[in-house]
Amino acid sequence: MGSDPIELDKVKGEIQVLVARRADGPALTSGAQAIREQFPDLEVSIRPDQWLEMAVTPDRLLPVAQVLRDQLGYTYLLSLTGVDWQEKGLQVVYHLQNLDKGLFLVLTVALPAQDPHIPSVTHLWPTANWQEREAWDLVGIYFDGHPDLRRILMKEGWPGHPLRKDYRDTRPLRERLPKTERR
Amino acid sequence: MALDTHSERRTETLEIPGSDLPRTEEMMVNMGPQHPSTHGVLRAVLTLDGERIVDVDSDVGYLHRCFEKICEQQNYPQIIPYTDRTDYLAGMTNELALVLTVEKAIGLEVPRRAQYIRTIMAELQRIHSHLIWFGTFALDMGATTPFLYSFRERETISDFFEEITGARMMYNYMRYGGVRNDITSEWVKKVQAFLKRFPENLQEYDDLFTGNPIVHARTQGIGKISAEQAIAYGASGPVLRATGVPYDIRRADPYLVYDELQFDIATASEGDVWARYQVRMQEMRQSVRMLEQLLAGVPEGEIMGKAPRIIKVPAGHYYGHVDSPRGEVGCYLVSTGERTPYRLHWRSPCFVHLQLLPLMAKGHLMADMVAIIGSIDIVMGEVDR
Secondary structure, eight states, rough: EEEEEEETGEEEEEOSSBOOOOOOOOHHHHHHHHHHHOTSSEEEEOOOTOOOEEOOGGGHHHHHHHHHHSSOOEEEEEEEEEEGGGGGOEEEEEEETTTTTTTTEEEEEEEEEEOOEEOOOOOTTTTTHHHHHHHHHHHHHHHEEEEEEEESSSSSOSSSOOOOTTTTOSSSSHHHHHHHOOO | GGGGGHHHHHSOOOOOOTTOOOOOOOEEEEEOOOGGGSSSSOOEEEEEHHHHHHHHEEOOOOOOHHHHHHHHHOOHHHHHHHTTTTTTTOHHHHHHHHHHHHHHTTTTTHHHHHHHHHHHHHHHHHHHHHHHHHHHHHHHTTTOHHHHHHHHHHHHHHHHHOOOOOOOOEEOOOTTEEEESOHHHHHHHHHHHHHHOOOOOOHHHHIIIIIIIIHHHTTTTTSOOHHHHHHHOOOHHHHHHHTTOOOHHHHOOOTTTTGOOOOEOOOOOOOOOOHHHHHHHHHHHHHHHHHHHHHHHHOOSSBBBOOOSOOOSEEEEEEEEETTTEEEEEEEEEEEOSSSSSSEEEEEEEHHHHHGHHHHHHHHHHHHHHHHHHHHOOHHHHHHO
């Protein structure tokens, strides 16, 4: 199928944006090539599951993300999350999609284990707002420039970040049990 | 102020400098977490100017169960039942997101019969979930009867699930490499009989609710978002399709046997509550269409592929997504080659959609908030995970 847009007769209702099918073969290669042309020094690979993958350093994230969104058409941020690699540091992973061409891109940013800071992409993809708050809350990554970096799933003042590998619940057992199970 | 100007004023935005609208002192009102129309434990802090909403701040996390942390301690088969409990109204599609991601990562073949059964279950689940949405949405708007009607059909589908999986809600049915139990020809006949009469039921809902002028007045032009906003805010599923973007993972990134099925992507262009309502009603009809094709051609054969006894995912990271009744359910899996995931992130559509709430609600009346929340079709279990 390649990157043909969906046939219009398959769609009911008025269409404002066309969405392409997942690109493969030559369309995928040219998608990778388009990124390489913009950033000759960055490595872009094609994964076996037909995703494009690239890694950037935190200081280059904003310029790269800006070009990806404005010039290469990655307008749709699927998911944003953090991973704790323990002594190897932390990682933020962005899953992006180009709706017109059916390209999927995973962008990874490695961060140091101590004091992990990364610029926020909320102004580029507003959907990052809560997802960055979640990554801050659970993994403990600071998103600089985020408009409202508060905890979102845990309550305010919760000690530590639960999805860190070294996280231990320090509360006494009695407090951890719900009231009905306390003796 | 005359009463008849009321309907004209309600769609105007609030911040108009020099406007002659009377303004009152702003007031904060808590909606939830124990509000019947928030579908769970959503707490929305509304800033009100009179009856009009100035700002919404959603507070989530009341149902947080550390799903992602728990998954790091469980081996792969043990995770399947947990995924049921993220979005408890669409367990089948949530299980699919996980098993498809793992199967793709380890390169597991799934027999065609199992793929057909999975697709049947996923589409039945879509109708099942949309029926709850229809009933509760109507209930939110003050119509009690549609709820009773939609739950009558939902019960039938629950019975179908129960007959095959043994459970009416938490199925634990998908397996790596296939499904747990086979379907029988009697079951297929029963589902076909149901599908035959279901369009009449849908017509009944339309007669009851869709054509009602009060419903139109309360949904048209309320909670409007544009296609650009929906894409920027990562909306998916019916919320995105209601703005005129035909983004459906079943077509854009096909999985299972959706590639072989004839169906239309239901879209609407207005992006308001009414558009989302229409999209979901259309989707049920499309699901019926798909199910008729699927049930007519279920191939014979195995229901389980050659899955290893111990599932170990090769080191690396994988992202899989499916189109759940609510939108894109994404499963991001990081593995180091062990029997447990190193990290599992669950991208839930409702969590993302809730960010649109201030955008949708600003300038509308507080009573519209109920319709707007209902139109996003949130499940708090999925938001908080």
